[in-house]
Amino acid sequence: MSIDFSKAAGVHDDALRLRAERTKVLASNIANVSTPGYQARDLDFAASLTSALGGGDGFAEELPLDTSGQDLLYRVPYHPSQDGNTVELGVEQASFAQNALDFQTSLTFVQMKLKGLAKAIDGQ
Template sequence: MGINFKEAAGVHADTLQLRAERTRILATNLANENTPGFQARDMDFAATLANTQAEAAGDIGGDDEAASMYRVPYHPTRDGNTVEIGVEQAAFSQNASDFQTSLTFVTMRLRGIAKAINGQ
C-alpha cells in the first residue's frame, strides 16, 4: 500500500502551489515598476484556494477569474503604471511568510509520517 503524499500534506500542498504562483505574480509586478502602462496584478488567494479544493472534490463551477485580478492603485501615475513599490513589497513579504508557514506544516506532517513508518 502506497502513501499519497498529496493527501498526507492536506490543504498545504495546494497552498504551497498557490503561494508560489502568487510569488511569481508579485515578482513580475516588482520587476515592472518603471514600465509605462504596466498593470499590477494580484491573486485573491482565498477564492483561488477554495476553487482549487472544489475542483479536487469534483465540484463543478470553477471561477478562473478569481485567480488573477488587477490591482487598483492608491496613487495613480501619469504613465498608467499601477505598481506601487511599497504595496508590492509588503504583499511579497507577507506571501513569503505565509509560504514558510505552510512549508513548516508540511514538514511537520511528513516527519510524523516518517515516525509512524519507523514505529516510533
C-alpha cells in the same frame, strides 16, 4: 499499502503551488515598477484555493489556475501615477514579503506532517 503524500500534506500541497504562482505575479509587478502603463496584477489566494479544493474529495490533482490572465485580478492603486503605471513599490514589497512568510508557514506544516509520518512508519 501505499501512502498518498498529497493527501497527507492536506491543503498545504495546493497552498504551496498557489503561493509559488503568486510569487511570480508579484515579482513581475516589482520588475515593472517603472514601466509606463503597466497594470499591477494579483491573485485572489483565498478564492483560488477554494476553487482548487472544490474538486470532489477535497484535493485537487492540478490547480485550475491560469496565470496568463484569467485568474489574475488588477490591483487598484492607492495613488495613481501620471504614466498609467499602477505598481506601488511599497505595496508590492509588502505583499511579496507576506506571501513569502505564508509560503514558509505552509512548508513548515508539510515538514511537520512528513516527520510525523516518518515516526509512524518507524513505530515511534
